[in-house]
Amino acid sequence: MFYKEMGDGFPLVLIHGFPLDHSIWNECMISLSKKFRVIAPDLHGFGKSTDTPANSSMAGMAHSIQTLLIRMGIEQVALCGHSMGGYSALSFAEQFPASLRNLILISSHIFSDSEEIKKSRFSTMEVITKVGAKNALANMPGKLSDQPKTQQFCMNLLQKIKDRSATISLKAMAERRDAISVWKELEDRAMVLAGDSDNFLPIGTIREMEAINPLSSVKIFEGVGHLPMLDIPNIVSAEIIEIFKE
Ligand code: MLT
Numbered sequence: 001m002f003y004k005e006m007g008d009g010f011p012l013v014l015i016h017g018f019p020l021d022h023s024i025w026n027e028c029m030i031s032l033s034k035k036f037r038v039i040a041p042d043l044h045g046f047g048k049s050t051d052t053p054a055n056s057s058m059a060g061m062a063h064s065i066q067t068l069l070i071r072m073g074i075e076q077v078a079l080c081g082h083s084m085g086g087y088s089a090l091s092f093a094e095q096f097p098a099s100l101r102n103l104i105l106i107s108s109h110i111f112s113d114s115e116e117i118k119k120s121r122f123s124t125m126e127v128i129t130k131v132g133a134k135n136a137l138a139n140m141p142g143k144l145s146d147q148p149k150t151q152q153f154c155m156n157l158l159q160k161i162k163d164r165s166a167t168i169s170l171k172a173m174a175e176r177r178d179a180i181s182v183w184k185e186l187e188d189r190a191m192v193l194a195g196d197s198d199n200f201l202p203i204g205t206i207r208e209m210e211a212i213n214p215l216s217s218v219k220i221f222e223g224v225g226h227l228p229m230l231d232i233p234n235i236v237s238a239e240i241i242e243i244f245k246e
Contacts, residue, residue: 001068002049010244011076012037012079015065015083020046024229031241035041036078046161052164056169059095065156066092076098077135079093081106082227083226093182100110105191107227109206114170125171133165134159136166143200146225147231150225183216184212195224196220196221197198217243
């Protein structure tokens with residue numbers, strides 16, 4: 001598993017979403033590394049990491065993060081997961097509670113897919129088999145952000161996406177379980193950051209998470225879409241640093 005590392009201090013692991021890689025955190029890493037030892041891996045099948053296992057799941061992704069941490073001699077971390085990275089971070093919280101201090105979700109949530117979303121994931125998988133992931137997901141950058149710079153960044157990443165990784169990840173997301181009880185148990189160690197203009201995550205979902213765990217910290221960014229770490233990196237970093245203040 002490839003990872004980028006920067007800074008000293010308590011380890012903070014940043015997990016990217018679908019179909020991206022560690023580079024979405026590049027700007028955030030600069031400010032976060034003043035306080036943390038920041039580690040940003042590429043999930044298997046993405047960026048510079050080796051291929052996705054055929055039976056990939058959120059639990060498997062979480063397991064590969066834990067394997068990396070063991071290899072690095074790290075016992076406890078704060079995890080920050082974006083979207084699909086958040087789903088795998090929730091699975092990490094469930095499987096390895098002793099290894100987790102804080103969980104931060106960015107543009108991510110604790111529920112399993114609705115039947116409608118599942119159906120759309122399976123139809124995207126079918127389109128990928130016909131025209132390839134690059135073409136099947138070509139309209140995604142426009143939905144992720146309204147910022148031309150962010151859209152271009154995502155468009156460039158999309159050129160590198162492997163059909164196999166895209167298909168396997170879509171299936172893994174469709175098959176994931178909810179993480180409601182884990183979220184509740186995290187109490188004040190849980191945080192969620194999201195934009196109110198996210199085409200993938202309605203604000204109502206974030207409000208439901210707040211009701212399920214009233215001790216969690218919730219921050220909504222106005223006019224921001226699915227990628228706050230690219231659209232407003234300094235604000236995102238400042239929010240993360242803030243929760244670690246005494
Ligand atoms: C992501 O950004 O990782 C995906 O959009 C998540 C999802 O489709 O649920």
